[in-house]
Amino acid sequence: MFNLALWVYVGLALAIFGSLATVWGPGVKDPVIRTINTEVASVGVSLILLTYNSTLALLTLIATTIIVTLILFRAISRLEEIGADV
Amino acid sequence: MLIENLGGNVMGTIPLGDIVLYLNPLHIFLFVTILVFTALIAISRTETQVESMFGSLDENKVSVGKKEFKQRRFLSVICGIATAGAMITGDLFNFTLFMALIGIVNIGIVSAVKQVDVLNSAYQYGLIAMMCGLPLFGGAAMILAATGTLSLFELASIPASPMMIFGALVMLIGVCGESGIAPFFASKAEMFRTPGSPFILIIHLSSLFIIVRFVEILLTIL
Amino acid sequence: MEELYIMIYIIVFIVGSIAGLLLSYKKHMEPYIISEIDVLTLVFSIVGWFLLFNHGLNHFISSEILLTIAFFCIGLAIGRRPGYGRKETAIGILIAGIVWILTSGVLF
Amino acid sequence: MLEFIDLTTISIALMIIGAIGVVLLKKPLDKVIMVSVLEAGLFLAIVSFRYLDVAFLTAVLDPLSIIVFLLALIKINQVRKSQLNDYSTVLKMLKSTENSEKNSEGGK
Amino acid sequence: MNLMAQILINVIIAFLAGSLLLGFHRKVMARVQLRPGPPIIQYLLHSLKFFFKETTFPKTASIPFYISITVILAGIWVTGVIVGPVAKGSLMILFGIYAIHKIVEHNAGSSSGSPYGKVSCVRAVFSAAGELPLFAVIAVIFILTGTMDISGIIAYQSIHGPLIFQLPLAALMFFTLIVTKSPYSPFAITKGKEIISGFETEHFGMLRGYIMFSESIAWYILLWIFLTxxxxxxxxxxxxxxxxxxxxxxxxxxATTPMLNPNHSVMAQISIAVICTVGSIIMIII
Amino acid sequence: MPKIAKLWNKLADPKNIPRLFALILGLLLIAGFLIPVGLNTDQIYTRPAPQSQMDAGLAIAPYDRGGEILESPGITEAQYPENSQNLGWINSYMTPIADMLKGISPYFGTSICASPGGVIDEILYYTRGFDTILESSILMMAFIIASWLAINFTMDRKEEKGKGDIEEDVKRAIASSDRIASEVEMSNRKAREKQAKKEFR
Amino acid sequence: MVASIVPQFVPAFYSSMYTTALYGGLIVAFIGLIGIAMEKRDIQVLILTDIVGLAMLIVVAAVGTDLSEALILPGLVVELAEIMAISEILISREMRKKDVHTSFAPMPLNIDMEIMTTAPNFIALLLIGYGVFLSGFTGGAVAGGGIVIYVLSRKVRGLPIVVLDGVGAISGISWCLWIIGFLFFFILPQYWLLSLFLAALGLLLKVASKIGLIGILMREEYGRK
Known part of the structure; x- marks a missing residue:
């Protein structure tokens, strides 16, 4: 039907691109931007899980990514409120 | 290598589905010791750190508050049980999970304290523990991919391939980081500057025992 | 069985040392002074080291008993107060060694 | 030409555009929009794999993540703005003493 | 011979011989430093003396641990004698015992509430790294001989000759460990004199007696393993x-080296361990 | 030598440890590119090729492992089948709702197999159940730690009782501003006195 | 048909993609780790460990068996829990460090979003219902997400401490349920169906209640005035 390998490659590319962007992307000095950039990598991983037919893991990943983001944002905003330099 | 060569003859197994726990003299020794320590922790009270102060005749007392005490004791007992489990497990992934549990509980034991330095090292150690997810689970997965099994009994009879060695090395790094041996000792050692001797004892005990056990596992699978 | 004898030797040696210590404290109450060779210690030392090295020479008494005596004597000589009993021990080892070399046939 | 426009190509294109957009755009709110493009791509991919239930859940959870992003961004923006505005010295001092009282209550 | 009797005899031998060796060690150090030094049996007399002294407990101590830790220490070293000279069992157990010894150092230091003990406790954690050479040594030996049993290793050596000629670097590594464990060693950061007696500072009387008893057995066993x-x-x-x-x-x-800074002590041991392990493995492969 | 000593001293700072660990781990992982890797195809718990079940139109793709509900066990290749007596039964089981869903559409395989029954549950609960015990314990411990910290420290529970927060805040602010004003005045006076002393000397 | 449903060996697709996927995972891990090694600020490192966790998922998933998926599922939830605990430690550390300057109460937020008033009830209900249907780790995560969004969007400031304790108790009891279920599997194999449900529901309740806890933590973060 369609090329499965292509999906894996796209997933890996997204994961690598996303992680690169998270580490060295533009403006990542700001933790908010960095956290949003992790989303790209996580979509890449989702794609890999999808291609490998690990759909349950995919579901869990999607659900947990949101919550992880929430936790990270909480930490970021709390720290900024405190005025901590970390 | 054969399992019999390492810790003495296998004395028995506890099958729980695919996860088979097994006992040999080494395991029994470690298992019993850790349980003795855990029992002692459960009944002991904490010490009070006393230091004299500069410039006066006063003394500075640091002790563990009651709420904190309960929380930390609970986590220490869990840590002891987890270590005891890690001593007798016969499954690679199970072992890494025990390690992860020990890691998070170790952080928890010191997270309840008030000293900023201790919290700082607990945080740094926590970062390592999180990163250790990759080498531990990833290493186990690599060994699984290379051999098709996670059971130590099966792994013992499979000759080592380069990929297995690599997976084991990655796991070794993970164990080193998680148990805080050199050169990663600082983050763990600084956590010990807080009162609550019985609780921080279990942190150290678990990491040392994990190393002993992991050396055995390493030699078994290679 | 060997371990039992080893234990006995060690215990005897320790008892000898303690006895030697007590003896020398009784003899020399003063702070440390360089003294001449003490004859009694010398005798013990020579007997002890001689028996230790050459217990095989005799065939009448079992070597374990001889060794026990030897260790007691050695302990008595070595276990003196700091500074005492060194020369005696050295002389004892020297004599016992010479006798051992001569009798054991290492040279010939 | 038209044979390229199938579900696969579109979803991959969406994801790649979304990814590049997320990374390159600097403003957080622009990023959030691109994240939704990215997730739309993922949604399409799941649909093209014919997992209806997963797609359904993704459809519910994606807006959720956008809500989370928006909430967090608004909050952080406010925090930053407030820090820029009213962190003049006196207010800071005010705040600090006030909080020291609070902390002494809550820290116990 | 009866097993119990054998264990008992071996424990006594280990205790007495270990004490004498420690006394001798001290004497050697004294002579190197041009002092007369105490008699050789001094260490033994000390240990015996402590058993007859009054035992007191600090008010700040963490009580069950403060007492039981000494008993545990004595217990593990009796186990060590059983596994080592008596049964010639697995080396792994012996090194498990060393791990617990570390724990005891750690907890004896921290359970008293004394700042000196605390420093010693933290240093015990630092120097847990010192156990790394041990594991490296046993791993190397295992790779070469294929066995962990001491009796098996002895049998291997009676066929192939002493291991020191085949694994000189491993022997060096083990010797570093012996130096580490010896009293007044440059690596003995847990018992440095700037922290009084380290972890033993607050243990008096009978408890100290137990500690000294176990230490002498530990020293004897360590040397015994090395030689064996x-x-x-x-x-x-x-x-x-x-x-x-x-x-x-x-x-x-x-007698001739100063004590190292804790970090340096640990890292020096680790460096030696890494170099020697890699060297030994290369030697085995070649 | 002094350089090494400095390096070693740096290792004693907890802040550097995660970075060092990451560096070492990263370098080791790069070594993974040098060794030959390959998947051993003789695995336990194998699964069919991706999308093959979907293409075949199975109702519970991609988790169809055979078997009928409460009649015959599904296929589960465990490591030690002799240790698990009821191997495969969970695999083939479905709840009534799931069974009903199965008839509706062939595209609900994931949710059908996630509800009690299905091969993942077989692995997670039965053959490797001990792992799951540990995982959920890790989860529990992590949350105990987090919630303890939150309750006792990072979360504020004092404020919840009072509804007139703003009024209280204003009062408190006024009071503290008074205090600060007086403090400022005090320090001003002190400074002036100092100045005066200096000048008069 | 039935015999061919599960292949004897790993299908060719997985084994041919293994090397690629593993290398991809290693690259992602490498990037993340080097990023951590170069990063100086603590919060940034925490974000980057997320990337390392994702790399772990790729490496494990690359094996391509049911077992590997079973290993991923709980790993995800554990990663989440650890991030939670560690971020909490970070916050408390900074609070203690800056003891003088900090307020316990987060700044109240003045939000008036349309979506926050209408959608959440429905979405949350949907998610919780679906999560209950799924059961297990996945269901727990999904239902937990529902609880989080519900609590977030509602104006529920001032939840009494009893509720937190209650949530803890629920999760503790459900943990016991799960353990009992697990023991039943081996002690009384004939009751496997019962134990299956015990295990599944226990896990569901546990994960969901724990994740719901996050919502309770967040409510004051994003709670409206």
Whole structure:
């Protein structure tokens, strides 16, 4: 039907691109931007899980990514409120 | 290598589905010791750190508050049980999970304290523990991919391939980081500057025992 | 069985040392002074080291008993107060060694 | 030409555009929009794999993540703005003493 | 012979011989530093003396642990004697015992509430790294001989000759460990004199007696293992000479070197361990 | 030598440890590119090729492992089948709702197999159940730690009782501003006195 | 048909993609780790460990068996829990460090979003219902997400401490349920169906209640005035 390998490659590319962007992307000095950039990598991983037919893991990943983001944002905003330099 | 060569003859197994726990003299020794320590922790009270102060005749007392005490004791007992489990497990992934549990509980034991330095090292150690997810689970997965099994009994009879060695090395790094041996000792050692001797004892005990056990596992699978 | 004898030797040696210590404290109450060779210690030392090295020479008494005596004597000589009993021990080892070399046939 | 426009190509294109957009755009709110493009791509991919239930859940959870992003961004923006505005010295001092009282209550 | 009797005899031998060796070690150090030094049996007399002294407990101590830790220490070293000279069992158990010894150092230091003990406790954690050479040594030996049992290693050596000729670097690594464990060693950061007696500072009377009792057994066992796994089957005389020689060497080293900073001590041991492990593995492969 | 000593001293700072660990781990992982890797195809718990079940139109793709509900066990290749007596039964089981869903559409395989029954549950609960015990314990411990910290420290529970927060805040602010004003005045006076002393000397 | 449903060996697709996927995972891990090694600020490192966790998922998933998926599922939830605990430690550390300057109460937020008033009830209900249907780790995560969004969007400031304790108790009891279920599997194999449900529901309740806890933590973060 369609090329499965292509999906894996796209997933890996997204994961690598996303992680690169998270580490060295533009403006990542700001933790908010960095956290949003992790989303790209996580979509890449989702794609890999999808291609490998690990759909349950995919579901869990999607659900947990949101919550992880929430936790990270909480930490970021709390720290900024405190005025901590970390 | 054969399992019999390492810790003495296998004395028995506890099958729980695919996860088979097994006992040999080494395991029994470690298992019993850790349980003795855990029992002692459960009944002991904490010490009070006393230091004299500069410039006066006063003394500075640091002790563990009651709420904190309960929380930390609970986590220490869990840590002891987890270590005891890690001593007798016969499954690679199970072992890494025990390690992860020990890691998070170790952080928890010191997270309840008030000293900023201790919290700082607990945080740094926590970062390592999180990163250790990759080498531990990833290493186990690599060994699984290379051999098709996670059971130590099966792994013992499979000759080592380069990929297995690599997976084991990655796991070794993970164990080193998680148990805080050199050169990663600082983050763990600084956590010990807080009162609550019985609780921080279990942190150290678990990491040392994990190393002993992991050396055995390493030699078994290679 | 060997371990039992080893234990006995060690215990005897320790008892000898303690006895030697007590003896020398009784003899020399003063702070440390360089003294001449003490004859009694010398005798013990020579007997002890001689028996230790050459217990095989005799065939009448079992070597374990001889060794026990030897260790007691050695302990008595070595276990003196700091500074005492060194020369005696050295002389004892020297004599016992010479006798051992001569009798054991290492040279010939 | 038209044979390229199938579900696969579109979803991959969406994801790649979304990814590049997320990374390159600097403003957080622009990023959030691109994240939704990215997730739309993922949604399409799941649909093209014919997992209806997963797609359904993704459809519910994606807006959720956008809500989370928006909430967090608004909050952080406010925090930053407030820090820029009213962190003049006196207010800071005010705040600090006030909080020291609070902390002494809550820290116990 | 009856097993219990054998264990008992071996424990007594280990205690007495260990005490004498420690006393001798101290004497050697004293002579190197041009002091007369105490008599050789001094260490033994000290340990015995402590059993008859009054025992007191600090008010701040963490009580069950403060007492039981000494008993545990004595217990593990009796186990060590059983596994080592009596049963010639698995090396892994012996190193498990070393791990617990570390724990005891750690907890004896922290359970008293004394700041000196606390510093010693933290340093015990630092120097847990010192156990790494141990594991490296046993791993290397295992790779070469394929067995962990001491009796198996002895059998291997009686066929292939002493291991020290095949694994000189591993022997060096183990010797570093012996230096580490010896009193007044440059690596003995847990018992440095700037923290009084380290973890033992607050243990008096009977408890101290137990600690000293166990320490002498520990020293004896350590030397025994070294001689056994690197010099093959040797006679009693061989053991005696070997132990005395090691005591003299470590005495020389300890008498002439200052104590290292904790970080440096740990990292120095690790560096030696890494170099020697890699070297030994290369030697085995070649 | 002094350089090494400095390096070693740096290792004693907890802040550097995660970075060092990451560096070492990263370098080791790069070594993974040098060794030959390959998947051993003789695995336990194998699964069919991706999308093959979907293409075949199975109702519970991609988790169809055979078997009928409460009649015959599904296929589960465990490591030690002799240790698990009821191997495969969970695999083939479905709840009534799931069974009903199965008839509706072939595209609900994931949710059908996630509800009690299905091969993942077989692995997670039965053959490797001990792992799951540990995982959920890790989860529990992590949350105990987090919630303890939150309750006792990072979360504020004092404020919840009072509804007139703003009024209280204003009062408190006024009071503290008074205090600060007086403090400022005090320090001003002190400074002036100092100045005066200096000048008069 | 039935015999061919599960292949004897790993299908060719997985084994041919293994090397690629593993290398991809290693690259992602490498990037993340080097990023951590170069990063100086603590919060940034925490974000980057997320990337390392994702790399772990790729490496494990690359094996391509049911077992590997079973290993991923709980790993995800554990990663989440650890991030939670560690971020909490970070916050408390900074609070203690800056003891003088900090307020316990987060700044109240003045939000008036349309979506926050209408959608959440429905979405949350949907998610919780679906999560209950799924059961297990996945269901727990999904239902937990529902609880989080519900609590977030509602104006529920001032939840009494009893509720937190209650949530803890629920999760503790459900943990016991799960353990009992697990023991039943081996002690009384004939009751496997019962134990299956015990295990599944226990896990569901546990994960969901724990994740719901996050919502309770967040409510004051994003709670409206």
């Amino acid at each position: 796994i690197f010099f093959g089957p040797i006679s009693v005389v061989g053991y005696v000479i070997g132990m005395i020689v090691i005591c003299i060497i470590t005495g020389f080293i300890n």
